[in-house]
Amino acid sequence: MTVTATATATVTATPAPVAASPDDAMTPLAAWTACAVLGAHEYLAQAPSTELRPYNAAQPPTKNPDGSYQAIVGMTLPPGTHEGVGNVIAVCTIGGTLGTPTLIDFTLKDI
Numbered sequence: 708m709t710v711t712a713t714a715t716a717t718v719t720a721t722p723a724p725v726a727a728s729p730d731d732a733m734t735p736l737a738a739w740t741a742c743a744v745l746g747a748h749e750y751l752a753q754a755p756s757t758e759l760r761p762y763n764a765a766q767p768p769t770k771n772p773d774g775s776y777q778a779i780v781g782m783t784l785p786p787g788t789h790e791g792v793g794n795v796i797a798v799c800t801i802g803g804t805l806g807t808p809t810l811i812d813f814t815l816k817d818i
Contacts, residue, residue: 729806735767738776738801741808742768746780746797750815756785757795768801775802775811794818 739762751757760781768778780797796816803809 727805729804731805732774733776733801733803733805733808735770735776735778736762737805737808738768738799739778739780741801741810742778742797742799742813743780745799745810745813746782746795746815749813750782750795750797754784758783771800773802775800775809 743759743762747759751759760783768776770776778797778799778801780799782795782797784793784795794817796818798812798814798816800811800813801808802811
């Protein structure tokens with residue numbers, strides 16, 4: 708008599724990601740995105756060939772003690788656009804919730 712071993716695979720379904728609620732607290736990515744949209748509106752409209760730098764998960768926005776985030780969004784200017792300026796950053800403090808973000812502070816800086 709020959710004994711044969713058979714393996715049985717068990718499939719476990721991966722649960723669907725939890726959908727964000729408008730009442731959820733602000734997240735680093737949402738704060739950065741809000742700052743990027745505002746920076747684009749304020750600066751890219753004046754210099755359309757400026758490039759918005761992508762989100763860098765290795766350098767997320769800083770969470771403040773009050774739960775808001777300070778987000779910094781970089782924008783690269785085309786060569787020769789402004790003498791002595793190579794980049795612009797938007798610095799934003801964003802609080803609130805995902806459904807009702809609150810702009811606390813906004814600054815554009817040439818660097």
